[in-house]
Amino acid sequence: MKEYKQLEYVDQLKLFHARGIEFGYNLEDISENDKKYQKDLLTISTLGYYQLKDYAYPYFSESGYNNLTFSKLVSRYYRDKRLRNAVEHAIEDIETTLNTKIAFLLGNRFGSFGYLDFNKWCQTTGYNKYINKKINKYVIAKEQNTFLRKIQGKARKSSSRDVKLFDKNRNDTVYLPIWLIMNELTLGDSIHIVKLMRESLRIKLAKKFGCTVKEFISWLECINLVRNICCHNGNLIDIELVTRPKVPTDFKDLLVTIDAGNKKLYTNNLAIIICIIVKLMSSINPKYRFGNLVNSIGRLLDEANSSENYGFKSRESILECFSNSNIGKMSKI
Structure with missing residues (x-):
């Protein structure tokens, strides 16, 4: 197996420079006390060479990196971090609502402990395309046993005061x-x-989010x-989804498309993810403030990095994606 030499942090900066990234100072003749140099050393020792390199690919060509400074590269990393925080905030709301709706649907229909019997609420016959299995009593039994073992462990390890109180009293x-x-x-x-639910329950749940079952599961897997x-x-x-989720109908005109033989493919970049989040949030909380995300x-x-690189047809398409949402205070795109 080939061994690779561990580069010192200064040599990692020099490697970036050799490939076209500018620093605004000469790395071969720099004072150890230079504040900008010390800041860059600290940055690469904190974030790492390959973490930063991953954000440089849009600027890469056969000749190396073009029109890219180290400070711009670092800024791009932190802009992605802010984006991730905004996206995760919205997804957490979707997740919480999903759990609440499932709990009400199964609890209202089968009682507080009815979910423990998978035969009551699961698809019990035929082929389940969502888990890619032909369903029979053995599949149901295996799914139930696996789930029951899992939730026992989760109950024991839970930090929730309500869970601890219930466990103490029962x-x-x-x-x-x-x-x-x-x-x-x-x-x-x-x-x-x-995915395990019988179809009638899936339909009821999907309707709560304003979509079909196929759309719902596709979007949930994506988020x-x-x-x-x-x-x-x-x-x-810079995400490129391997599995393309179903495109929300209302957002199709906003997205970049490519011709693939006899059919048209919609973008698998960031834009489709944003559209899915906005679509789901419109059913959950129409007043959700998307300002940070925009x-x-x-x-x-x-x-x-134009809007097209991220999957939106134009800058205007980005704003139109949020046109029916509460954007709140925001800067101009």
């Missing part, structure tokens, strides 16, 4: 009522519950991926 069960356990699940867990990127400090602004997107645009 010695006859190791399981929580549906409205308590839903708050302990991950977004991925909640999405899996939706779950995005949430993981946000939580793990990934690059969101401002974060606006700050991404420059000579190397």
